[in-house]
Amino acid sequence: MRTFGFAAAGALLLVIAEIVVFVLVAHAIGWWWAILAGIVTTVVGAVLLKREGVRAWQRLRSAVSEGRPPGGDAGTGVAGLAGALLLLAPGFITDTVGLLLLIPPVRAFAGRQIRQATEARISAAAAGDLFGPRVVKATRADPGPVPTQPGAGEILQGEVLEGDVIDPQHRHHSA
Incomplete structure (x- = not known):
């Protein structure tokens, strides 16, 4: 419920800011030009929404048919759709x-x-299915003294080249 309150307050602040900016733009370029600009961006947003939706769907289908994880294409598709939706909004x-x-x-x-x-909100296995495996460059380090247990002295050092390594025991859930 707390998230809803923040979202409502943010939406109210956005509406107020949009009205203030519209009045400032209207004073600078004229009321009719400001209204026309708003109508034009709404029409452009509607056209782009259709185009971006079709492109996102095609990229998603292409990834699935090629056996690639669809998550990366879905993320950029969602960003494009969000851009078109924001143009559609006054x-x-x-x-x-x-x-x-x-x-x-x-x-x-x-x-x-x-x-x-x-990735932060789903399991590591689901993230791997959706986005593909993490690409990590790893090397073995010198284990030091002889370990007392088999495999206990192996140390891997590496860096994440793509994606994030998610430790499920230290994950922060936000709801």
Whole structure:
């Protein structure tokens, strides 16, 4: 319930900010031009929503048919759809964020953020199925003195090249 309160407060602040920005833009370029700009971005958003939806669906189907994990394509697809939806919503702030999400590097960044947020909320096995295995570069380190138990002295050192290593015992759940 607490999340709903934050979301409602955020939505109210966004509406107030959108009204303030609209009035400022209208004073700068004229009321009719501001209204026309709002209508044009809504129409463009509707067209892009259809286009981005079709592209996202095609990328998802392609990944599945090729046997690739679909999660990466789904993340960038969701970012593109969010950009189109934000253009569809009235207001210059949401239009600006929507346009930014349609720029490929920004969309890729948002897709990675969606992936990380998703991986943090699902099991490591499900994340592996959805996004593929983590790519890790690992090397064996010198175990030091002879271990007393078999396998106890093996030390692996490595760095994550792609994805995140998720330790299920130290996962933070946010609900």
